[in-house]
Amino acid sequence: MHPDPNPTWAGALMAEMFGADAPDFGAASDGDGDRNMVVGRGIYVSPSDSLAVLAANAHLARGYRAGLKGVARSMPTSAAVDRVADALGIGRYETPTGWKFFGNLLDAGLVTICGEESFGTGSDHVREKDGLWAILLWLNILAVRREPVAAILRAHWRRFGRNYYSRHDFEAIANDRADAMMAALRASLPGLPGRVVQGMTVQAADDFAYADPVDNSVSTGQGVRILFADGSRIVLRLSGTGTEGATLRVYLERYVAGPDGLDHDAQAALRPVIAAAHELARIAAFIGRDAPDVIT
Numbered sequence: 378m379h380p381d382p383n384p385t386w387a388g389a390l391m392a393e394m395f396g397a398d399a400p401d402f403g404a405a406s407d408g409d410g411d412r413n414m415v416v417g418r419g420i421y422v423s424p425s426d427s428l429a430v431l432a433a434n435a436h437l438a439r440g441y442r443a444g445l446k447g448v449a450r451s452m453p454t455s456a457a458v459d460r461v462a463d464a465l466g467i468g469r470y471e472t473p474t475g476w477k478f479f480g481n482l483l484d485a486g487l488v489t490i491c492g493e494e495s496f497g498t499g500s501d502h503v504r505e506k507d508g509l510w511a512i513l514l515w516l517n518i519l520a521v522r523r524e525p526v527a528a529i530l531r532a533h534w535r536r537f538g539r540n541y542y543s544r545h546d547f548e549a550i551a552n553d554r555a556d557a558m559m560a561a562l563r564a565s566l567p568g569l570p571g572r573v574v575q576g577m578t579v580q581a582a583d584d585f586a587y588a589d590p591v592d593n594s595v596s597t598g599q600g601v602r603i604l605f606a607d608g609s610r611i612v613l614r615l616s617g618t619g620t621e622g623a624t625l626r627v628y629l630e631r632y633v634a635g636p637d638g639l640d641h642d643a644q645a646a647l648r649p650v651i652a653a654a655h656e657l658a659r660i661a662a663f664i665g666r667d668a669p670d671v672i673t
Contacts, residue, residue, distance in 0.1 A: 401525050404515065406508035412496040413508030415515050417526020425455035425542050428492035430533050431514055432461045435490060438517040446501075449482050449491035451475075452585050452600060453612050453628045457540040458492070464537065473587050473599040474614075480504050481591040494544065494628070531639070538634040540608075541646040545669035547625040547660070555615055555623040558663035562601055562613065565657070569603065574656060575649040577605040585612075603657060608632030611654045625664070627654050644672070 403416045415422040422430070432448050435441035447468030448458050462469035468487060472478035476499075479491040483501045492498040497506035500514075522529060569582040585599040600614035612628035629650045633639060638646070654660070661667045 402515075402519060404512040406512065407496075410509045411506045413498060413511040414496055415512065415526070417530070420527040420530060422526065422530065423455075423542055424492060424494050424496050424498070425450075425457050425540065426530065426533070427511070427515075428454065428490070428498055429457035429461050429537070429540075430518070430529060431492075431498065431511065432458050432465075432490050433533060433537070434518045434522070434529075435514065437521040438514055440502075441489070445489040446486060447482070447488040449479055449488045451478075451493035452587075452602070453544075453614065453626070454492060454494040455540040455542040455630050456608070456610065456632070457537070457542075460537045460540075470590075471587075473585070473596050476506060478587070478589065478596075481589055485591045487590070494542075534639045535635055538632055539639045541631045541633065541641070541643050543629050543643050543647055544673045545627040545629065545651070545654075546671040546673075547627070547664060547666060548670040549621045550623045550625055550664050552623050554664050555625060558625075558658060558660065559601070559613070559615060561663070562658050566601070569657070575653040577607055577609055577649060577653060580604050580606045603653075605650075605653075608634075609650050609653075611650060611657070613654070613658055625660070627658075627660075627669070629654060 399418045401418050405414045406412060415427055428450060432445060435445055445465065445467055447470065448462045449470040449472055450458050451474045452471050453474060459469050470482055470488060474493065476497070479499065482488045482491065483504055489501050498508070498511040499506040500510060502510065518529070519526070563584055566582040566584065569579045572579045581604045583602055584597070585602050586595060586597040587599060588595050600612050603611040609632060610630040614626045616624040616626055629647050631647050631650050633646065655667065
């Protein structure tokens, strides 16, 4: 992660875990305990990978021995947990960002575990994200498997393949430029399927909409998705949470089935997807930048 976009606790933990005398396991939560980060010696566990590993191994903890009802992830979160759900034969849901969508699924008994890319993970024991629970479930898994975090991750990738994943943030963009870029991108979506970009074929492209299976509400305009035939994916969303202008969040994902190619640096593995995102959205042309302010 560079530069460090996360709270101080996350940056400090990352620095500690990559030292020569690092402990085998490290975990951190924020002040109110609803978010979590997990690292092993020399390895960082992305929230997307953490969600997938927890889903694949939840049965090792006493409370989940009967199995999971289903899983859910926010749309920007990588599809790694989808592959686990398919292997387990359980339901999977892709929702807009916002815990209320998970709440409906949890209340209806459709899912057991859910998570989002911004370090939030939860279970049906409570109608909210619970960072302390996520850390405790990781500890349960480690206690049963008696393997280090890195070994568990690599075994997971060998079984399910690896979803290389990163988020690039472009901050303090003039609102009119950001809106113009997204409007142009949305207008181009119908013509993208079948187009070859950076050696990848676009399979589908849309502005994500979600029909809630519980209350039948429909949420539209949740972010542009560009899906490639090889399992790679680009998601672009605007956020107005910054102190100045708009923030463009570009979510980048590349799937590698293995057994080769599972141990690359994420940014290197994502290089063609990054280039495709810049080409399709014409980021430099609209906002005058070719590099993000923050990479996570």
